[in-house]
Amino acid sequence: MYISCSWDDGTYADANVIEIMKDLQITGTFFLIGRFLQYRLKRSGKKTLRMYDGMEVGGHTMTHANLTEISKDQVSEEVGKCQQLLNELFERPITSFAFPGGYASWEIEESIRQFGINYVRTTTSWYPGMFQRWVRPDACFEHRKTFWQAYEKARGYFCFYGHAKGLSKELIYESLKRIKEDGHTFVTHEVMLKRLLAL
Numbered sequence: 001m002y003i004s005c006s007w008d009d010g011t012y013a014d015a016n017v018i019e020i021m022k023d024l025q026i027t028g029t030f031f032l033i034g035r036f037l038q039y040r041l042k043r044s045g046k047k048t049l050r051m052y053d054g055m056e057v058g059g060h061t062m063t064h065a066n067l068t069e070i071s072k073d074q075v076s077e078e079v080g081k082c083q084q085l086l087n088e089l090f091e092r093p094i095t096s097f098a099f100p101g102g103y104a105s106w107e108i109e110e111s112i113r114q115f116g117i118n119y120v121r122t123t124t125s126w127y128p129g130m131f132q133r134w135v136r137p138d139a140c141f142e143h144r145k146t147f148w149q150a151y152e153k154a155r156g157y158f159c160f161y162g163h164a165k166g167l168s169k170e171l172i173y174e175s176l177k178r179i180k181e182d183g184h185t186f187v188t189h190e191v192m193l194k195r196l197l198a199l
Helices: 015-022 034-044 072-090 106-115 145-152 169-181 190-197
Strands: 002-009 029-032 058-061 096-097 119-121 157-162 185-187
Touching: 002 015, 002 190, 015 169, 029 096, 058 072, 058 190, 072 106, 119 169, 119 190, 145 157, 145 190, 157 190
Parallel strands: 002 029, 002 157, 002 185, 029 058, 058 096, 096 119
Antiparallel strands: none
């Protein structure tokens, strides 16, 4: 089974998750809020960027704005500036994006393609016009009971998301270790969506 794990917001706690993932030799995706990343760069410098080596990174807007509650121009600013920042800092095209809070619409979906976004993730239910390069995770890592229920029911692929802040390293390690020891393969968000599109 293919496993896609993604982590939202880009807080300092990402370091704990990445350390564990690299120790277990698995990969995943980190959706970064632009302002958080700028702040961390001021405090920690370029090592903040090097930390994500071997992982996929994606945009999560500049301020974690609910894109359904702001104007079209504000959507463009939130998403466009974040994607531009990531492209410049990581020196490669960043093509994945996660909607803050999972809030999205057909109009927003269409408008953000101009920023080179090809693969998106949300956390809410389907909405009209959802384009193909999209996934809604099967579970949230923090919801422990439903997380494992969804994992046990999964066949072929399992996508989950989480927030590193507030989680213990022990909990993250034991959970990811169990999944890996079950013989599954961890892939990035983009790779997972490419596999789903090929089905």
